[in-house]
Amino acid sequence: MKAAAGCAAALALPLLLPSRHLATFVLLTLAAAVTVGVSLLMGYAGQVSLGQASFYAIGAYAAGLLAVHGTPPLLGLLLAPVLAAAAAALIGFPLLRLRGHHLAFATLAVQLILLSLLAQASWAGGAIGLQGIPRFSIGGYSLTDDLGYAYLALLVLGIALLVSRNVVSSRAGRGLRAAATSEIAAAASGVPVGGYRLAVFALSAAFAGLAGGVYAFFLGYLAPGSFPVLLSIEYVVMAVVGGLGTIAGPVVGAVLIVVLVQVLNTLGTQPGMPDYAPSVLSYAVYALVLVVCVLYLPKGVVPSVSAALHARRR
């Protein structure tokens, strides 16, 4: 029931929004889709990834490069998550031996390596970036306006939410939750912990890759600078703020953060404000929201609010 209402609201929103806000809506929806994966990874597999933007970048570059070289955009978009997941499986095989802060730094290192390689790769546009990516099209119909991309992004988010819900309630999901509490107990009960962890890592990368593919077609231009380390941190902030290990958490977290940043951005670009105001405000928002949330609302917004509602109803 709640899910249906949420779907209806999400589908109606792009039509109701003023068109100048549609671009923000698209980016917000894509960020939410990536955050679904981060939340799955952090909440169920107990792993912190500070390099999720690298899979976003891999998906975007895969779709972009394929499209530039004449592959049909639909095929490129479908291959983007596959390639991102394959990269994650390849990287994850050695990396997922690591735990906690080691894994956090390892994923961060992977992203820095990727950015450095992309900046030197002339075939991918180098530091200047990859230009001239065509618009997304299926058959002869080409998606040109922001409204179309808003629905494409919603479709991606919907897929990510649906898959992640099914994974969580599946046998593998139960095994993962058991492993997050006690790895040894879960392994002793026959849960293939390592394999499941790798699968979730690859799945979260696939979400990021799919979102990245849409991003490439939406903007038509990619550069290593579009995928800074701060972007990976943003996803972690959104996941933590929304509430780890919940389905609605990533969406709520992404909406809260993006709306807050947008409001402050509007404030920061008012006449009379110094030109550094927008960036200062957005850094401060990420930082303060993250710190306050981790310390005083450690379960995140969604579990806390629903617990409060539950208590009231009794």
Place this chain on the structure above:
Amino acid sequence: MSDLVGYVVTGLGIGAGFALVASGLVAIYRVTRVVNFAQGAFAVLAAMFTGTLLTAGLPHGVAELGGVLLGAAAGLIVGVIAIGRPGTSPGTSLIVTLGLGVLAYAIEVLIWGDQPRSYPGVPGVAEVAGARLQAHYLLILAVTGPVFAGLSWFFLRTDLGKALSACASNRYAAQIVGIDVRRMGLIAFGLGGALGGLAGVLTTPVQQVTFDSDVALIVNGFAAAVLGGLTRPVVALAGGLLLGVAQTLVAGYGGGAYQVEVALVLMLTVMIVQSARTPIAVAA
């Protein structure tokens, strides 16, 4: 031959910076089990503040000291927020320090803007065994050596240092003999802040600093520290120097493009090898 000597000495100078960042990480991690993500931010804050003090007309030495003190103060503040609340787990504290590192961006851009900054260090060119290099690198080495010697003296010979080491080896036992573990944690954060600040202050004359240089510093510092399992300052020194020399050699002979990757791949390899040797229960 003189090329090689030049690269090695330059590398040692750069590596000393990493080693100082790493020693700060180690000082904090040993006592609190928190990996402090804001460690690079201390360096940036201290370096920028030193630049401001120098512009204001303060002499060299005093300005640098001011930068290091600001680093220590920042360390203490981060410590209070990250471990001040009883019951904060190290994992939570890591996320908190990550947030505080981003907060430092806001403060740095607000005060100093987003352009690279630097200030003059030791002027002139020195000659070592026929190799010509910036004299400032020698100053970095001349300061780093005594600092590490002082650190090991501090940890092994003074009461405060012994108390810190006691917390590092067994928190519970340390509490029983009357050591205030939380206060020791805050002292460790202050010390870590000062060491991070010193790294920034020393290396800025040869490497410009921007508000987001902290990512490179923290990653290289972590890479150096991880060699010693994040608990042994002297191994961190060796790791930092090795990393610096490896990077300048690759930059010098390999065309300069891949020096970032060297540090990162080295770090990944070390961590993976280490984790393969430790059982899961210990690593978790």
